Amino acid sequence: MTLDEYIENHSEREPEYLAKVNRRTHLRLINPRMMSGHLQGRVLALLCHMIKPARVLELGTYSGYSALCMAEAMPESGILHTIEHDDELEDFIRENISGSAHAGKIKLHIGDALEEIAKLDEVFDLVFIDADKRQYMAYYEAVLPKVRAGGFIFADNTLWDGKLIEEVHPNDKQTIEIMRFNDHVANDARVEKVILPLRDGLTIIRKK
Numbered sequence: 001m002t003l004d005e006y007i008e009n010h011s012e013r014e015p016e017y018l019a020k021v022n023r024r025t026h027l028r029l030i031n032p033r034m035m036s037g038h039l040q041g042r043v044l045a046l047l048c049h050m051i052k053p054a055r056v057l058e059l060g061t062y063s064g065y066s067a068l069c070m071a072e073a074m075p076e077s078g079i080l081h082t083i084e085h086d087d088e089l090e091d092f093i094r095e096n097i098s099g100s101a102h103a104g105k106i107k108l109h110i111g112d113a114l115e116e117i118a119k120l121d122e123v124f125d126l127v128f129i130d131a132d133k134r135q136y137m138a139y140y141e142a143v144l145p146k147v148r149a150g151g152f153i154f155a156d157n158t159l160w161d162g163k164l165i166e167e168v169h170p171n172d173k174q175t176i177e178i179m180r181f182n183d184h185v186a187n188d189a190r191v192e193k194v195i196l197p198l199r200d201g202l203t204i205i206r207k208k
């Protein structure tokens with residue numbers, strides 16, 4: 001047994017419907033590793049139970065798994081906007097969302113994250129950044145003004161497979177941008193932050 005399996009076996013079980021979405025994602029999409037999955041999904045759900053967000057914004061829907069995890073912990077009147085630019089995923093995402101008990105809380109926007117953020121006239125309790133790694137700084141600066149004081153930003157993949165502490169190839173734009181993002185957030189006095197070494201790194205940021 002691996003330590004990851006031990007942790008999953010001693011944490012909240014993956015809800016049946018999400019296990020189905022997880023399996024379907026593995027069968028139908030390439031790169032299922034991009035999906036939050038059992039453990040990170042339960043962390044997102046638990047954090048949302050603690051924060052009780054009424055307005056959530058997600059950048060990067062993929063199969064809809066993380067959106068479903070967060071929506072389950074939102075009030076019935078809550079709205080989660082999730083943005084995905086790959087229109088070939090749209091039917092699959094809508095299928096996954098519509099079969100869930102929390103479908104009514106989720107609004108899918110197909111388009112580029114930065115363009116869609118600009119169209120949303122909302123104040124958010126929580127933003128989950130998980131789209132193009134090369135644009136994390138731009139996402140952060142675009143969403144921070146839309147987060148209420150005391151609200152949160154979660155940023156995924158901020159440990160980027162450990163590449164951040166190795167020698168970086170000058171063409172590796174993703175690693176360079178994640179490093180820039182991590183440095184920027186670490187030095188940003190507007191927020192309180194901690195990088196959790198969960199999966200590929202999840203940064204929890206609270207706007208002061």
Ligand SMILES: C[S@@+](CC[C@H](N)C(=O)[O-])C[C@H]1O[C@@H](n2cnc3c(N)ncnc32)[C@H](O)[C@@H]1O
Nearest residue numbers: 034035036060062065066084085112113131132
């Ligand atoms: C890591 S996956 C998201 C995983 C999902 N949040 C989860 O945890 O289950 C990243 C997604 O962001 C999408 N994406 C990449 N660039 C984007 C952009 N500029 N605007 C919106 N979505 C983008 C990708 O197509 C992909 O589906």
